[in-house]
Amino acid sequence: MKKIFFLLALFAFCLPVLAQKYDIERYLNIRSAGSPSFSPDGKRIAFLTNITGTSQVWTMDAGGGYPEQITAYQDNVSFVKWLPDGKGLIFGKAVGGNENTQFFLLSNDGAEIKELTNNPNVRHNFGDLSKDGTRIFYTSNKRDRNWFDVYSMNLVEGKEELLYQDNSSNFVVAVSDDGSKVIVSRSSVRFSLDNDLYLIDAKTKKATHLTPHDKATQYGDVHFLPDGNSILFGTNQNGEFMALSRMDLQTKKIETLNNANWDLDAAEISRNGNAAAWTINKEGFSQLYVNDLTKREKRANLISQESLPQFEIIKLPASGVVGGIEFSNDGSKLAFTFSGAKYNADIWIYDLKTKKITQVTKSSTLGIPQSSFVEPQLIKYKTFDGREIPAWYYRPDPKGFLTNPPPKPNEKPPLGVEPSTRPVIVSVHGGPEGQERPGFNPLYQYYLSRGYAILATNVRGSTGYGKTFSHLDDVEKREDSVRDLAAAVQWLKTQGGADPKRIAVMGGSYGGYMTMAAITLYPELFAAAVNTVGIVNWETFLKNTSGYRRRQREVEYGMLDKDIDFLRRISPIAKVDKIKTPLFVIHGKNDPRVPYTEAEQIVKVLRKRGATVEYKLFDDEGHGIAKLKNRLELYPLVADFLDKYMK
Numbered sequence: 001m002k003k004i005f006f007l008l009a010l011f012a013f014c015l016p017v018l019a020q021k022y023d024i025e026r027y028l029n030i031r032s033a034g035s036p037s038f039s040p041d042g043k044r045i046a047f048l049t050n051i052t053g054t055s056q057v058w059t060m061d062a063g064g065g066y067p068e069q070i071t072a073y074q075d076n077v078s079f080v081k082w083l084p085d086g087k088g089l090i091f092g093k094a095v096g097g098n099e100n101t102q103f104f105l106l107s108n109d110g111a112e113i114k115e116l117t118n119n120p121n122v123r124h125n126f127g128d129l130s131k132d133g134t135r136i137f138y139t140s141n142k143r144d145r146n147w148f149d150v151y152s153m154n155l156v157e158g159k160e161e162l163l164y165q166d167n168s169s170n171f172v173v174a175v176s177d178d179g180s181k182v183i184v185s186r187s188s189v190r191f192s193l194d195n196d197l198y199l200i201d202a203k204t205k206k207a208t209h210l211t212p213h214d215k216a217t218q219y220g221d222v223h224f225l226p227d228g229n230s231i232l233f234g235t236n237q238n239g240e241f242m243a244l245s246r247m248d249l250q251t252k253k254i255e256t257l258n259n260a261n262w263d264l265d266a267a268e269i270s271r272n273g274n275a276a277a278w279t280i281n282k283e284g285f286s287q288l289y290v291n292d293l294t295k296r297e298k299r300a301n302l303i304s305q306e307s308l309p310q311f312e313i314i315k316l317p318a319s320g321v322v323g324g325i326e327f328s329n330d331g332s333k334l335a336f337t338f339s340g341a342k343y344n345a346d347i348w349i350y351d352l353k354t355k356k357i358t359q360v361t362k363s364s365t366l367g368i369p370q371s372s373f374v375e376p377q378l379i380k381y382k383t384f385d386g387r388e389i390p391a392w393y394y395r396p397d398p399k400g401f402l403t404n405p406p407p408k409p410n411e412k413p414p415l416g417v418e419p420s421t422r423p424v425i426v427s428v429h430g431g432p433e434g435q436e437r438p439g440f441n442p443l444y445q446y447y448l449s450r451g452y453a454i455l456a457t458n459v460r461g462s463t464g465y466g467k468t469f470s471h472l473d474d475v476e477k478r479e480d481s482v483r484d485l486a487a488a489v490q491w492l493k494t495q496g497g498a499d500p501k502r503i504a505v506m507g508g509s510y511g512g513y514m515t516m517a518a519i520t521l522y523p524e525l526f527a528a529a530v531n532t533v534g535i536v537n538w539e540t541f542l543k544n545t546s547g548y549r550r551r552q553r554e555v556e557y558g559m560l561d562k563d564i565d566f567l568r569r570i571s572p573i574a575k576v577d578k579i580k581t582p583l584f585v586i587h588g589k590n591d592p593r594v595p596y597t598e599a600e601q602i603v604k605v606l607r608k609r610g611a612t613v614e615y616k617l618f619d620d621e622g623h624g625i626a627k628l629k630n631r632l633e634l635y636p637l638v639a640d641f642l643d644k645y646m647k
Helices: 002-018 025-030 297-304 442-449 480-494 510-521 537-544 547-557 564-570 572-580 597-611 628-646
Strands: 033-038 045-047 058-061 077-082 089-093 102-106 113-115 124-129 133-139 149-154 159-164 170-175 181-187 194-202 207-209 220-224 231-235 242-246 254-256 263-269 276-281 284-290 312-314 321-327 332-341 343-351 358-359 377-382 388-394 420-429 452-457 498-508 528-532 583-588 613-618
Touching: 002 343, 025 388, 025 442, 025 628, 033 332, 033 343, 033 613, 045 077, 045 343, 045 498, 058 220, 077 124, 077 297, 089 124, 102 124, 124 170, 124 220, 124 254, 133 170, 149 170, 159 194, 170 220, 220 263, 242 263, 276 321, 284 388, 297 358, 332 510, 343 583, 358 420, 377 480, 377 583, 388 480, 420 480, 420 510, 442 572, 452 480, 452 547, 498 510, 510 528, 510 572, 528 628, 537 564, 537 597, 564 572, 572 583, 572 597, 583 597, 583 628
Parallel strands: 284 321, 420 452, 420 498, 498 528, 528 583, 583 613
Antiparallel strands: 033 045, 045 058, 077 089, 089 102, 102 113, 124 133, 133 149, 149 159, 170 181, 181 194, 194 207, 220 231, 231 242, 242 254, 263 276, 276 284, 284 312, 321 332, 332 343, 343 358, 377 388, 388 452
């Protein structure tokens, strides 16, 4: 009896702990680290972390230890690279979310910061460094805000040189060791998800077209191989998926190096040519491969043969997403960022000699136990045309019935599970050339802790599932992707345990458009909606977006001069009378992609109608809400909004 009373008392004591809820401030303050860059000697790394509330430059010993903060701005630093000569670092930063990045030269100790560019109305896109570290290569729209020309800059003299001028959107993607050759990617004005590669001779300024083609094709993640006369890159020219490929720059012949059953995510070659690494995106999860090329036959194979030499697959800490891969100069170590549903983003290093993988940064979860984070289940549901749509289903009750085969329609779920009781948020990613992947999302984890389930969809038009799938929503097929959202709701009601009266939809950017389209085309399906920096009027969006983006967006969405009637017809603003769903609208006033006037339009009309709409506009944000102070202000309001209409 005494034993029973003791156990009951212990249980009562533990109840407050078991029921403990962490507030949203904790979740929003969860830290992350990424974008690693080795010092030339490989002993230190520079990286970005948001410990202070915005992403800033920090450095630390590559073997671990205490990090040192080097920059302290109110705005995010977008990239950092260690100069190959070891004399400092280069980084980029814009102001207030306007995306007009400027370049800065930083001493190793952070004591001196030199402005390399200083024109807040001009956007600079960083490309690469020369091997000796004396020059940077980039594109800029300083000549004409609608186009990007190619430049180099001597870091010692601060002198800028125009290498290539053209009325198109160009991006530097690779530079030869001596800086004499530059590979440029040019965005297409013919198709969506289409680009071309050009070889620029830095001395003669002559451009050679490397990738003539007739159908929508992508070429990306380009690197010069050690011979200097060939490049390693990814392309879907010969199939559905991005394949690791090689091109001889003289013949322009493309050789496929791997069997592309899934997309190549990224590839990297060490500066001395002794190692190669690449990642494959398989169903959203990353697979990381590495190849030691110090043996002559392996290097020869990579440069000249049609198949890859034998490689190693690195065992990751868990299933998740890898990014920011970079070798040390001698090719002995590989740094990368890893993020999983239960792992906030951190930097890891793989030693090619010892085969050991080490976590270098250890970003705080603010005391929230890792065990409390929820991993999603990959599900696929049938949509209107019989296609299967992939999605990630996060449940606050991860031991629910989806661990068993899901019930068929009209079939009772297994014992112990209450049907149709769960509030669910349907989340739609931006893009549409994007993909929902199972990385760490603190907001998802917060909503889960409040009892919401989340279905994060990859509707047609998403990347990662082949070329055909990514083009299923082009122009006149735009609303087919919205029908995929309606099918997601049907799956949730029949197999996902959702309460039909408590399903919300939310998304940002193109996902914001999808949110607005969903509540105009299917107003009965959703109890609440949250639109962040979303498009509501295709005509005004295309007229007012940054000039360099307009033509690229028109080939995806429709041309103002040819498709204006269609664009007006499918705009959510044209169907605003259909909206009955309570709506929360969020925007940044400096957004160069989707102007904040899109938000103003829909809010004005809905308020005039007396509809339920809440609105939050941030004067110091751009395409999304990035600053911690603003996120701490905003997301408690969003959480309360969802609770009000979903519980």
